[in-house]
Amino acid sequence: xxxxxxxxxxxxxxxxxxxxxxxxxxxxxxxxxxxxxxxxxxxxxxxxxxxxxxxxxxxxxxxxxxxxxxxxxxxxxxxxxxxxxxxxxxxxxxxxxxxxxxxxxxxxxxxxxxxxxxxxxxxxxxxxxxxxxxxxxxxxxxxxxxxxxxxxxxxxxxxxxxxxxxxxxxxxxxxxxxxxxxxxxxxxxxxxxxxxxxxxxxxxxxxxxxxxxxxxxxxxxxxxxxxxxxxxxxxxxxxxxxxxxxxxxxxxxxxxxxxxxxxxxxxxxxxxxxxxxxxxxxxxxxxxxxxxxxxxxxxxxxxxxxxxxxxxxxxxxxxxxxxxxxxxxxxxxxxxxxxxxxxxxxxxxxxxxxxxxxxxxxxxxxxxxxxxxxxxxxxxxxxxxxxxxxxxxxxxxxxxxxxxxxxxxxxxxxxxxxxxxxxxxxxxxxxxxxxxxxxxxxxxxxxxxxxxxxxxxxxxxxxxxxxxxxxxxxxxxxxxxxxxxxxxxxxxxxxxxxxxxxxxxxxxxxxxxxxxxxxxxxxxxxxxxxxxxxxxxxxxxxxxxxxxxxxxxxxxxxxxxxxxxxxxxxxxxxxxxxxxxxxxxxxxxxxxxxxxxxxxxxxxxxxxxxxxxxxxxxxxxxxxxxxxxxxxxxxxxxxxxxxxxxxxxxxxxxxxxxxxxxxxxxxxxxxxxxxxxxxxxxxxxxxxxxxxxxxxxxxxxxxxxxxxxxxxxxxxxxxxxxxxxxxxxxxxxxxxxxxxxxxxxxxxxxxxxxxxxxxxxxxxxxxxxxxxxxxxxxxxxxxxxxxxxxxxxxxxx
Numbered sequence: 001x002x003x004x005x006x007x008x009x010x011x012x013x014x015x016x017x018x019x020x021x022x023x024x025x026x027x028x029x030x031x032x033x034x035x036x037x038x039x040x041x042x043x044x045x046x047x048x049x050x051x052x053x054x055x056x057x058x059x060x061x062x063x064x065x066x067x068x069x070x071x072x073x074x075x076x077x078x079x080x081x082x083x084x085x086x087x088x089x090x091x092x093x094x095x096x097x098x099x100x101x102x103x104x105x106x107x108x109x110x111x112x113x114x115x116x117x118x119x120x121x122x123x124x125x126x127x128x129x130x131x132x133x134x135x136x137x138x139x140x141x142x143x144x145x146x147x148x149x150x151x152x153x154x155x156x157x158x159x160x161x162x163x164x165x166x167x168x169x170x171x172x173x174x175x176x177x178x179x180x181x182x183x184x185x186x187x188x189x190x191x192x193x194x195x196x197x198x199x200x201x202x203x204x205x206x207x208x209x210x211x212x213x214x215x216x217x218x219x220x221x222x223x224x225x226x227x228x229x230x231x232x233x234x235x236x237x238x239x240x241x242x243x244x245x246x247x248x249x250x251x252x253x254x255x256x257x258x259x260x261x262x263x264x265x266x267x268x269x270x271x272x273x274x275x276x277x278x279x280x281x282x283x284x285x286x287x288x289x290x291x292x293x294x295x296x297x298x299x300x301x302x303x304x305x306x307x308x309x310x311x312x313x314x315x316x317x318x319x320x321x322x323x324x325x326x327x328x329x330x331x332x333x334x335x336x337x338x339x340x341x342x343x344x345x346x347x348x349x350x351x352x353x354x355x356x357x358x359x360x361x362x363x364x365x366x367x368x369x370x371x372x373x374x375x376x377x378x379x380x381x382x383x384x385x386x387x388x389x390x391x392x393x394x395x396x397x398x399x400x401x402x403x404x405x406x407x408x409x410x411x412x413x414x415x416x417x418x419x420x421x422x423x424x425x426x427x428x429x430x431x432x433x434x435x436x437x438x439x440x441x442x443x444x445x446x447x448x449x450x451x452x453x454x455x456x457x458x459x460x461x462x463x464x465x466x467x468x469x470x471x472x473x474x475x476x477x478x479x480x481x482x483x484x485x486x487x488x489x490x491x492x493x494x495x496x497x498x499x500x501x502x503x504x505x506x507x508x509x510x511x512x513x514x515x516x517x518x519x520x521x522x523x524x525x526x527x528x529x530x531x532x533x534x535x536x537x538x539x540x541x542x543x544x545x546x547x548x549x550x551x552x553x554x555x556x557x558x559x560x561x562x563x564x565x566x567x568x569x570x571x572x573x574x575x576x577x578x579x580x581x582x583x584x585x586x587x588x589x590x591x592x593x594x595x596x597x598x599x600x601x602x603x604x605x606x607x608x609x610x611x612x613x614x615x616x617x618x619x620x621x622x623x624x625x626x627x628x629x630x631x632x633x634x635x636x637x638x639x640x641x642x643x644x645x646x647x648x649x650x651x652x653x654x655x656x657x658x659x660x661x662x663x664x665x666x667x668x669x670x671x672x673x674x675x676x677x678x679x680x681x682x683x684x685x686x687x688x689x690x691x692x693x694x695x696x697x698x699x700x701x702x703x704x705x706x707x708x709x710x711x712x713x714x715x716x717x718x719x720x721x722x723x724x725x726x727x728x729x730x731x732x733x734x735x736x737x738x739x740x741x742x743x744x745x746x747x748x749x750x751x752x753x754x755x756x757x758x759x760x761x762x763x764x765x766x767x768x769x770x771x772x773x774x775x776x777x778x779x780x781x782x783x784x785x786x787x788x789x790x791x792x793x794x795x796x797x
Contacts, residue, residue, distance in 0.1 A: 024591050024593045024594035025588045025589060025590055025591065025592055026292065026589040026592025027586070027588055027589075028303045028587050028588070028589065029159050029161050029242035029302075029586055030160055030300075030302060030303055030585060030586070031064070031158070031159045031584035031585050031586060032064055032303050032305055032581075033064040033065050033583065033585035034063070034064045034156070034158075034253040034585065035061045035063060035158055035256060036062050036063070036064045036301070036306055037060070037061055037300070037301045037308050038208040038349075039060040039208060039222055039309050039310065040059055040060075040300070040309075040310040041057065041060075041222055041223065041226035041310070041311055042055065042056075042298060042310065042312040042313070042314075043055045043056050043058075043226070044313065044314050045314075045316070046285070046314060046315070046320070046359055048275075048283045048316075050268070051268035051275040052267070053266045053285075053297070054266070055263075055264075055265075056226075056261055056262065056263050056264075057261070057262050057264070058225070058226040058260070058261045058262075059260055060208055060222065060225075061256075061257075061258045061259070061260075062258065063254045064253065064585065154251050155246045155247065156252055156253055156256055157244050157245070157246050158244070158245040158256060159242050159243070159244050159586075160242060160299040160300060161241065161295040161299070161301060161302040162242055162300075163240060163242075163271075163292060163295050164266070164267050164270035164272070165238075165243075165265070165266060165270070165295075166264060166266075167236060167243055167262060167263070167264045167299070169233065169262070169263040170234045170235075170260060170262050170263075171230035171232060171260065171261050172231050172233075172247070172257040172259070172261075173225060173226070173228050173229075173231070173259040173261050174229050174230065174231035175200050175204060175207075175225040175228055175259050176199050176200050176203060177228050177229055177231075178221070178224045178228050180224075184202070184203045184206035184207055184221075185199060185202060185206075197257070200231075200257065200258065203225075204225075204258035204259050207222065211400060212400040213402070215347045215401070215402050219311060219345055222311060223311065234246065235248065241295070243299045262299055264299065266297060270296035270297070271296050272287060272290050272292060272295065272297040273285050273287050273288070273296070273357075276465050278360055278423040278463045279425050279461075280423040283360070284320075284358070284362075285358075285359050286356075286359065286360070286462060287355075287356050287473075288478075289468065289471045291592055291593050292593075293352070294352055294353060297355075302352060303351075303581070304351045304509055304512075304513065305581075305638065306351065306352065307349035307351055307399075307638070308351075309345075309346050309347055309350075309401075310345070310346055310352075310355060311343070311344065311345035311346075312326070312343070312345070312357075313341060313342070313343050314341070314342045314343075314357070315335065316340065316342075316359060317340075318332075318337075318338050318340045320340075320359050321359070321360065321361065321362040321364075321421065322342035322357070322358075322359050323358045323359075323421060323458050323460055324342070324357045324358070324475075324476070325346060325355055325473050325475050325476055326345055326346060326474075327344075327347060327454075327455050327456065327475060328343075328344060329417070329458075330342045330343055330344050346474060347402050348402075348403075348453075348454075348474070349399060349636070350506065350509070354474055354509075355473075356471075356474070358462065360463075362421035362423070362460065363423065363424045363427050364419060365420040365421065365427050365431050365435060367435050396636065397633055397634065397636075397637060398635065401636065403635075404451055404452065404453060404454075404455060405632065405635060410452070410455070411451040413446070413451075413452060414443045414446045415439045415442045415443050415446070416456055417457070418438050418439075418442070418456065418457040419458050420434050420438070421459070421460045421461070422460070422461035423463075426461050426481060433483075433488055433491050434459060434479075434491065434495075436488075437488055437495055437534070438459060440534040441492060441495045441496050441499055441530060441531075441534050442457070443533075444530040444531070444533035445500065445502070445503075445530050448533060448624065449631055450628050453503060453506065453635055454507075455475075456475055457475060457477065457499075458476045459476075459477045459495075460476065460477070460478055460479070461479055461481055461484070462479070462480065464481055466478065466480050469482060469494050470495075470497060471498070472498040472499070472501035472502065472505060472523075473506070474506055477498045479498070480494075483495075486761060487729070489728075489729040489730075490729070492534060493527050493531050494527075496526070496530035497524065499530065500527055501523050503522075503631055504518065504522035504523055505518075505520075505522075505523060507631070507635040508635055508636075508637065509637075509638045509639070510638065511579050511639060511640050512574065512578045512579045513592065514572065514573050514574055514589060514590055515578060515640065515641055516603040517603040517607030518607070518639065518641065518644070520603045520604040521604060521607015521610065522611065523604075524604045524607065525608045525612060528545075528549055532546070544689060544690055544691050545730065547685075547686050547689040547691070548686075548689055548691045549730055550612065550686050551686035551687070551689065551692055551734065552734055553609070554609075554679070554686065555737060556601060556605060557601070557606065557609070558675065560600060561673075564596065564600060564602070567673065568591060568596065568597060569602050569674060570670075570672065571602070571603060571606055571669065571671075572670040574590065575671050578640060606676065609676070610670075610676070613678055613679070613682065617660070618648075618652055626648060626652065629651065630644065630647055641666065641670055642666070645665055646662055649661070691728065691730075694725060694727070694731065695727070695731050695735050695738070696738075697725075698724060698727065699739065703739075705722055705749055705752065706744075706745055706746060706749040709748045709749050736753075739753070
């Protein structure tokens, strides 16, 4: 092997060893350019008493971009481990095969997939909504022992992202032993072990590359292969951030097993899931959007480029409901008394970081007899309807999968099937607020962007320890209980934000995780558009509300820029190196573990203002017609900022004549800290909005009330009555933020504010909590206003 090839693994190991625990960078260790995972099969048991998830995961691989057959070693086609790397590795524990293995297994039926594989039954409806099939695989566990001495000097090393997991055993899967698998082989002749190894890898290659219209057959054989016996245990070792696997005397990725099974268990302190109780004091566990994503839930390839499909079987006590990222609305199968099995799958390749699970005693909130009104504003939606049929006829640019954009019935589906789940104590409130809003928001999203990328949606009200207002994942949205407080405004806008992520963040993802604005900036911008359509607002009224929202966001961004580190304010921190990875595929996410970033909104706000500026310059109708073209071209793919900007200026070339260029946009908006100069010029106009002027008038009244209250003597006297106008929710936010800027508000004024606007019934978002986080001067006033102590305030933020 050449020095260039040998240095790749060495760099991988050095990266892990040299990581400073005090730093806030997040390492992505998987060598995706050598081996690329295409499918996961998870088979898990959940134990709430020990707070452990245990089972197996089977990974199906293809050689990565640098290791396809035909590549030469001199070109970096195949990576091996060097002697020098072995010396570095000697301090790490390595687990060798053992023979004393105790096994346990569970059995479930194959139901739909056994039938579908034979072509006798199609379990998807005309809209592309997939039904459920139940499957499971055997699970084994083993003890570990150490063996460094037999490590071959140039063995290839497969690296997976992994932390906070107990890995028990790793083995190659004998996919050739599956009955009927011969259809995926070109030759039945086997003369030696090397040919058998090649046959197994050939089977996996044929399986992962099946045409999209054979997805049912593909899932069926993924399941059967995942249940196949092992054919040799593999050596493995674990680092702080990775799981490293090798097979003796295998020196190239193309010769490494393409199907491996890993036995493992999570740890109660693992950072990918949280074990807690819901609002009804019942136990639950869910993925809460950890900065380390899912590597403490299962060994995986975390880099976004590792887009894969998955299927998961989860067994747990019968009192629990399992919700998950999956195209099917799973129905549980009873394995024995008190034990249920749930099965979900996805056929659209996505990064492993989007996998989401929530297990608890959730109650489904069902619709009463009436049907919610899902009409859309014809004045608004007509702007976006002209290109519909033309876009549907276009071809997709992603890898093959059963795509809804090519399904006319799915493309015309305004509202996808949806369910709502919540703790029992919040059931009535969800029925009152959520059930009516979801179809309105889904319909508004369709009127704006067209085809829903996903075939169904679950919405779950998560426990009170959830640190955000919402989180979107494939087929499932988490919402905080805070959105149920007060009226429908916060719930509706947050729901629209999370629904927007179906297009931007999930169907279209960032190729570099540091470009969060591609997801959050678009969702923030689109939430206003969706919500205006959902409310059926006239165009002028929608524009006024959006101008008010822009002023609120401007104030928030200004506060954040003044109270945060400059390097955290840059939307493209890697600048010209954005999207680049090492020769093996590893990379570092700058500030990925920074605790302050959890509460920062710079990617939301600067991204929002960039998109708003572009829309204003180009024109609303033209801009949204372009967005639909962009979604049609890039759904199912990963992008960088320049992909969006180059297509925008190519589609609307006249803008180049007005000095708008990709380079200027990147320099002004993405690569610099602070407030972008174009935004400083634009922000002056929002103060003239009618809704803002109304608030300013009310602020003046309250300042006068406060002055009179401070001047009052101890002798009681009649206070003049002041008539205050009724305010919209966002106007109330602006009013409170403006009053918080006053240095002194007396207690009597605070009490009057609370009584006038019923602040005890409002939610934290309306009361300006997010601004208080980055404006410490406001905290004491806020606490007085709401009669909160510092402990409860910290819990709220």
